[in-house]
Amino acid sequence: MAEVRYEAASRIYPGTEIPAVNALDLDIADGELLVLVGPSGSGKSTALRMLAGLETVNKGSIFINDVDVTLKPPQDRDIAMVFQNYALYPSMTVAENMGFALKQAGVSKEQRRAQVVEAARILDLEPYLDRKPKNLSGGQRQRVAMGRAIVRSPQVFLMDEPLSNLDAKLRVQTRTELADLQARLGVTMVYVTHDQVEAMTMGHRVAVLKDGLLQQVDTPRELYRRPANLFVAGFIGSPAMNLITVPVVDGAAQLGGLSVPLPDDVRAEVARRGLDEIIFGARPEHLALADVGASGEVAVVEELGSEAYIHVRVVHGQETEDVVVRVGGETAVKRGDQVSFGIAGATHFFDPGGDRLDGE
Amino acid sequence: MSSAITEHRDETEHADHADEVRRLERREGWNRRLPILPALIFTIVVTQIPFLFTLFYSLTDWRIDTPEPREFIGFENYGALPDDKFFRDAAWVSVQMTVLAVLLSLIVGTALAILLDRKFFGQGFVRTLLITPFLVMPVVAGFLWKSQMFSATFGVLNWVLELFGFESIEFATKYPLASVVVVLVWQWSPFMMLIVLAGLQGQDTSVLEAARVDGATTVGIFRQITFPQLRPYLELGTLLGAIYLIQVYDHIDVITGGSPDSKNLPFYIAQRSIGGGNRFGLASSYSIVVVIASIIIANIGLRVLSGLLEDDS
Amino acid sequence: MALFTRAPKAEPILGQNRVIAHVLALLTWLIGLLFFFPLFWLVLNGFKDELDANSSPKLFFDPTLDRFSEVTEDTTGLLSFTEAFGNSFWIVLISTILVMALAIPAAYALAIRPMRKWRDVLFFFISTKFLPIVGAIMPLWIIARDLDLLNTRAVLIILYTAMNLPLAVWMLRSFFAEVPNELIEAAQIDGCSLMGQIRQVILPIVAPGLAATALLCVIFAWNEYFLAVQLNPVEGSTMPVWVASQESGRGNFLAKLSAASVLATLPVVIAGWVAQKRMIRGLAMGAIK
Ligand SMILES: Nc1ncnc2c1ncn2[C@@H]1O[C@H](COP(=O)(O)OP(=O)(O)OP(=O)(O)O)[C@@H](O)[C@H]1O
Ligand SMILES: [Mg+2]
Numbered sequence: 001m002a003e004v005r006y007e008a009a010s011r012i013y014p015g016t017e018i019p020a021v022n023a024l025d026l027d028i029a030d031g032e033l034l035v036l037v038g039p040s041g042s043g044k045s046t047a048l049r050m051l052a053g054l055e056t057v058n059k060g061s062i063f064i065n066d067v068d069v070t071l072k073p074p075q076d077r078d079i080a081m082v083f084q085n086y087a088l089y090p091s092m093t094v095a096e097n098m099g100f101a102l103k104q105a106g107v108s109k110e111q112r113r114a115q116v117v118e119a120a121r122i123l124d125l126e127p128y129l130d131r132k133p134k135n136l137s138g139g140q141r142q143r144v145a146m147g148r149a150i151v152r153s154p155q156v157f158l159m160d161e162p163l164s165n166l167d168a169k170l171r172v173q174t175r176t177e178l179a180d181l182q183a184r185l186g187v188t189m190v191y192v193t194h195d196q197v198e199a200m201t202m203g204h205r206v207a208v209l210k211d212g213l214l215q216q217v218d219t220p221r222e223l224y225r226r227p228a229n230l231f232v233a234g235f236i237g238s239p240a241m242n243l244i245t246v247p248v249v250d251g252a253a254q255l256g257g258l259s260v261p262l263p264d265d266v267r268a269e270v271a272r273r274g275l276d277e278i279i280f281g282a283r284p285e286h287l288a289l290a291d292v293g294a295s296g297e298v299a300v301v302e303e304l305g306s307e308a309y310i311h312v313r314v315v316h317g318q319e320t321e322d323v324v325v326r327v328g329g330e331t332a333v334k335r336g337d338q339v340s341f342g343i344a345g346a347t348h349f350f351d352p353g354g355d356r357l358d359g360e
Numbered sequence: 361m362s363s364a365i366t367e368h369r370d371e372t373e374h375a376d377h378a379d380e381v382r383r384l385e386r387r388e389g390w391n392r393r394l395p396i397l398p399a400l401i402f403t404i405v406v407t408q409i410p411f412l413f414t415l416f417y418s419l420t421d422w423r424i425d426t427p428e429p430r431e432f433i434g435f436e437n438y439g440a441l442p443d444d445k446f447f448r449d450a451a452w453v454s455v456q457m458t459v460l461a462v463l464l465s466l467i468v469g470t471a472l473a474i475l476l477d478r479k480f481f482g483q484g485f486v487r488t489l490l491i492t493p494f495l496v497m498p499v500v501a502g503f504l505w506k507s508q509m510f511s512a513t514f515g516v517l518n519w520v521l522e523l524f525g526f527e528s529i530e531f532a533t534k535y536p537l538a539s540v541v542v543v544l545v546w547q548w549s550p551f552m553m554l555i556v557l558a559g560l561q562g563q564d565t566s567v568l569e570a571a572r573v574d575g576a577t578t579v580g581i582f583r584q585i586t587f588p589q590l591r592p593y594l595e596l597g598t599l600l601g602a603i604y605l606i607q608v609y610d611h612i613d614v615i616t617g618g619s620p621d622s623k624n625l626p627f628y629i630a631q632r633s634i635g636g637g638n639r640f641g642l643a644s645s646y647s648i649v650v651v652i653a654s655i656i657i658a659n660i661g662l663r664v665l666s667g668l669l670e671d672d673s
Numbered sequence: 674m675a676l677f678t679r680a681p682k683a684e685p686i687l688g689q690n691r692v693i694a695h696v697l698a699l700l701t702w703l704i705g706l707l708f709f710f711p712l713f714w715l716v717l718n719g720f721k722d723e724l725d726a727n728s729s730p731k732l733f734f735d736p737t738l739d740r741f742s743e744v745t746e747d748t749t750g751l752l753s754f755t756e757a758f759g760n761s762f763w764i765v766l767i768s769t770i771l772v773m774a775l776a777i778p779a780a781y782a783l784a785i786r787p788m789r790k791w792r793d794v795l796f797f798f799i800s801t802k803f804l805p806i807v808g809a810i811m812p813l814w815i816i817a818r819d820l821d822l823l824n825t826r827a828v829l830i831i832l833y834t835a836m837n838l839p840l841a842v843w844m845l846r847s848f849f850a851e852v853p854n855e856l857i858e859a860a861q862i863d864g865c866s867l868m869g870q871i872r873q874v875i876l877p878i879v880a881p882g883l884a885a886t887a888l889l890c891v892i893f894a895w896n897e898y899f900l901a902v903q904l905n906p907v908e909g910s911t912m913p914v915w916v917a918s919q920e921s922g923r924g925n926f927l928a929k930l931s932a933a934s935v936l937a938t939l940p941v942v943i944a945g946w947v948a949q950k951r952m953i954r955g956l957a958m959g960a961i962k
Binding site for chain 2: 831
Binding site: 014015052053054073074075079080081083084085087089090091100101104105148152 | 789853855856858859860861862863864865869873874877878
């Protein structure tokens with residue numbers, strides 16, 4: 001078991017100027033499941049591959065258990081990796097695939113067999129041990145890839161979007177199994193996904209990346225409650241947070257007919273910096289229909305059964321903005337109706353540069 | 361100001377690995393090049409360096425059979441080329457032979473591939489029959505056609521002609537160029553067929569089905585879907601065919617023995633130099649012309665190829 | 674039984690009509706037989722005696738194996754059948770091994786760990802194929818003569834290796850490019866050395882491609898005549914030279930020559946038959962992708 005530490009680690013691909021991963025600082029505790037999340041091209045895979053030893057770390061260092069592994073080749077790092085396309089050796093059977101790393105390490109045949117069978121038992125793969133990968137279903141292949149990692153009992157598990165090739169239902173099921181497995185084995189795991197739902201449901205902590213820069217790393221709950229900047233606020237949560245540029249008048253943000261008083265620390269900060277415009281954020285579930293407040297015409301009603309999302313077209317200065325409001329249960333509101341809404345929960349305020357105003 | 365300071369700190373704090381990383385990357389760079397080197401060096405030594413010698417010889421009046429020292433005569437050999445009737449004839453034969461053989465093989469090969477690309481009784485067997493000529497040694501192919509097909513006395517072709525009441529003809533003597541081309545096409549059509557067949561089998565069938573659903577006609581499907589998909593394969597066939605067919609020697613040697621109407625440049629060059637002509641200087645200048653012509657063709661060809669290689673970068 | 678069944682995959686280009694299908698099948702058979710006929714005739718002539726062979730074409734005769742034993746046992750010429758066969762065998766075998774030994778690492782490097790200018794290198798290899806061998810034959814002859822390599826197996830081994838290398842590098846690169854990068858990285862993480870990765874992970878995947886490539890090299894090397902006759906005209910030479918030598922000045926030995934031709938052609942033809950499917954696949958993969 002192991003802890004992992006990135007220290008200002010950067011990767012600059014040859015022939016490019018901008019680092020794909022830029023001075024990444026990250027501490028991962030022993031037994032933790034850390035999820036790396038971010039949009040496509042944000043450097044998640046690169047960060048993971050740097051830890052695996054598949055990409056050169058151009059600047060900074062990476063430690064596993066306080067041992068500097070920056071210059072070590074993959075085979076000397078005692079890590080296991082599950083790839084997006086599983087990377088099963090097509091010419092080997094499931095058992096051979098799972099035992100391959102042990103064979104390289106010179107483990108005896110009986111010992112190997114025992115460990116493979118044990119891992120296969122955990123993953124329900126026993127009936128398939130003598131099959132070739134091409135004769136397995138997608139879900140089974142995914143489990144073989146897992147098994148190949150488990151068999152070695154490595155210090156760290158690395159997973160690069162291991163569920164993205166499964167269908168939606170299987171993905172949800174496997175996601176739970178995977179988190180459960182990680183907890184049972186108590187192994188440190190770094191998990192890459194671009195799906196924020198997957199990140200929030202699985203991760204002990206979630207690290208959000210954008211353009212190679214770490215935006216925030218925190219527990220799912222804290223990410224949801226206190227997104228550090230505009231990007232995280234928009235990225236985490238589904239449906240996304242409403243983010244609207246609003247004028248500040250007399251210490252209150254003005255949205256349509258609604259005047260939202262700023263909390264004291266935000267107000268102080270706004271006053272100190274002399275801002276007359278800020279970005280106001282509120283999640284759909286933290287807004288509610290009300291008799292007074294901001295008002296507008298209903299543009300769309302998304303009925304999900306247990307809840308509904310109402311898109312209200314608010315006239316706001318010169319422009320119109322769509323604000324999404326959640327209502328529980330069935331709703332009588334229809335497209336074209338005139339409605340008002342008010343604040344019913346947490347609000348967030350960001351400066352025009354995107355940083356949180358009530359920050360540390 | 362503050363950013364400059366942090367940047368500076370970064371550099372000093374984490375510079376410990378930087379040199380090592382750079383060294384490793386350099387070594388990795390070499391690790392990538394190293395495996396290519398043996399093949400590259402071998403190819404350069406065996407094909408490129410002799411070519412430089414040829415270039416040098418072509419500027420001399422060297423005859424290997426006389427004791428005279430070879431003398432540097434500049435471009436005199438080249439200057440004489442336009443008036444050299446034998447050279448002009450051989451060059452013209454080269455052009456005709458290559459173009460005819462490549463085009464006809466491509467057409468016949470494509471037709472064969474289309475015929476073969478459907479399930480029928482004995483499909484595999486017929487494909488085997490059709491592939492065989494490509495596997496046959498050119499010398500044997502030449503001999504076989506000359507003495508057993510074309511021959512006026514024992515040839516099957518003439519036997520058939522006589523059956524229909526025609527005069528028998530000594531094809532290889534009367535139509536030397538055509539005779540050689542026939543044998544080349546007989547051998548290279550199967551090769552083209554293999555390439556086109558590979559293209560047909562690699563077709564994206566869902567596109568075909570979609571087109572069929574959309575009501576496209578058979579001809580329309582071929583023109584608009586199959587042909588564009590086959591194009592890179594046809595281009596490849598043309599390129600490979602041209603590379604080999606421009607250098608034909610064996611067939612000519614066996615079928616016509618290099619009679620004037622069927623003597624291409626490679627044959628003529630060999631004849632004028634190591635084949636007994638001993639005019640190394642002059643023959644070298646011929647060689648250089650062939651090489652330059654090939655380079656021009658190759659450039660066009662490689663441009664096509666770079667199109668082939670484009671999408672996997 | 675219907676002559677045609679529906680193609681399971683792509684629809685045939687020429688449509689589905691049953692009558693047309695039968696006609697096309699028949700046509701394909703006819704063309705196939707026509708293409709093969711000259712070879713059939715060659716084999717037939719090999720089993721004739723000279724009298725039957727040297728007369729107007731005859732389909733029925735008393736078959737005899739005498740010509741085959743004559744050509745294989747004849748030792749009067751400069752180059753006997755056994756010598757030529759032995760020379761060809763070793764020259765083709767060694768040059769093909771050399772080609773593969775040089776081309777596999779190069780193709781591996783070009784496909785799996787491409788450096789930035791890999792395309793230029795690949796083009797260089799292909800472009801050497803465009804250099805007609807006549808562009809180098811005179812210096813090669815002189816160098817071979819000065820090194821006392823004329824009439825040796827060595828000179829042909831070297832030249833056949835150079836002749837086939839570009840094509841081999843080119844085809845193999847595409848086969849290696851089919852190997853997913855992830856697989857190699859997985860092997861690295863599993864603790865596999867470079868040689869281990871190649872032997873245990875990559876080679877099993879590219880094996881069919883290697884076979885197709887090697888076969889093509891064998892065909893071209895076995896059948897090569899120009900270099901053999903220019904550089905090795907006598908004892909050290911190969912099957913094509915032997916066949917040609919059977920012809921010169923022996924106009925009336927058609928049957929014997931046919932038998933010789935059959936023997937010279939057979940090994941490569943059989944190899945080609947066995948591997949034809951792979952070759953089609955290999956060309957498709959190797960050439961386009
Ligand atoms: N081998 C490479 N050479 C040059 N640039 C690269 C290379 N691999 C990745 N990049 C660039 O680095 C950046 C980060 O890529 P990375 O693969 O880490 O993204 P990612 O977050 O995993 O995205 P995705 O969700 O699409 O997998 C991208 O801009 C990408 O274009
Ligand atoms: Mg990725």
